[in-house]
């Protein structure tokens with residue numbers, strides 16, 4: 001008998017974490033951080049809902065923080081098993097977790113400084129650099145896509161990963177486990193599924209039947225994306241019109257995948273002569289710089305056209321005028337540079353990081369264009385700007401929004417409603433668990449699935465809920 005229980009991304013997008021129990025084996029799928037408003041983020045401080053010491057293996061679908069961000073806590077609380085993931089995800093997780101430990105430390109020091117005068121001790125950070133170093137030792141079982149791996153001794157659970165098409169190294173996870181009367185059963189966990197036809201990553205692999213249990217994401221379960229080509233054209237228009245007027249293009253961006261995709265398109269504009277070679281382009285994020293280098297290291301995990309280019313030119317991201325801005329001093333020096341320029345800086349939702357300094361200097365200028373290419377959560381500075389605020393507060397000071405603002409939605413790295421439905425239709429499992437979505441989005445997808453797949457049980461699990469599979 002096997003059971004699955006849900007310990008994150010159940011009723012929320014973030015915190016991906018599901019537990020498969022079969023015989024004496026306990027296998028965790030992801031251990032992601034909860035992100036967003038405090039009501040959600042505070043769940044990181046709550047117990048997992050299982051004993052980390054009892055977990056034999058962790059299978060990690062990809063390196064986004066909402067899929068790997070609780071691994072240091074898991075390790076700190078006694079998890080000593082192996083972590084199975086692809087080679088690129090192992091390296092990405094290392095950078096993402098170190099960056100997260102850095103942010104947690106900064107937040108802790110800031111809180112401590114404020115509370116010390118009141119004689120109050122600030123609460124310790126969720127985890128430290130030491131916890132990350134220790135947990136990296138557990139990433140000792142990197143795998144190649146399609147490689148079949150036995151997860152430990154005892155009850156036989158076989159695992160293999162296939163392309164998810166979401167970000168570099170992202171994988172869908174297949175687990176074959178013992179069912180009733182000696183029959184083998186198969187669970188497919190989609191992780192985050194890509195939308196296909198992207199310049200850097202390959203298309204997501206179609207499901208391979210038979211599949212008994214499908215655990216599927218539903219981030220955009222109620223939405224269809226605008227065409228990717230239209231989004232690239234809109235990006236090009238925003239850039240060329242601003243540069244022509246001598247202004248600055250500011251692109252708040254996520255370090256992983258989106259930054260590299262944008263660099264790729266800006267490079268294409270330069271190569272095609274749509275943008276002068278002299279125009280400086282700054283990638284102003286140490287994390288994005290580290291991850292960009294990983295695309296070079298693991299270009300064999302990328303789309304073939306991209307790999308060919310990487311082989312010929314050393315780096316497909318390199319083009320005239322590109323600057324990697326590593327230090328804070330170099331970041332400040334960007335403001336001294338006169339004339340048109342393009343600046344990519346984090347964080348993607350403008351809640352922190354170097355983009356806030358650029359916004360303080362440039363958001364009030366009509367010559368600036370702000371290009372928003374990613375999801376902006378409720379309450380974030382980015383969301384306020386998208387919603388049309390005239391004035392916003394940056395570092396406690398009011399700044400008027402006089403820049404042109406473009407919101408381009410078609411760059412999403414997630415499959416939309418149409419692709420998710422098509423995926424489930426092909427998988428035709430006995431049971432589907434809809435996870436990783438806001439309630440409205442999961443509910444809409446579940447309704448669509450119920451109306452199409454009459455012989456499939458559809459569940460939207462709640463946090464902590466357990467099912468027999």
Ligand SMILES: [Zn+2]
Pocket residue numbers: 062064067166192
């Ligand atoms: Zn993801």
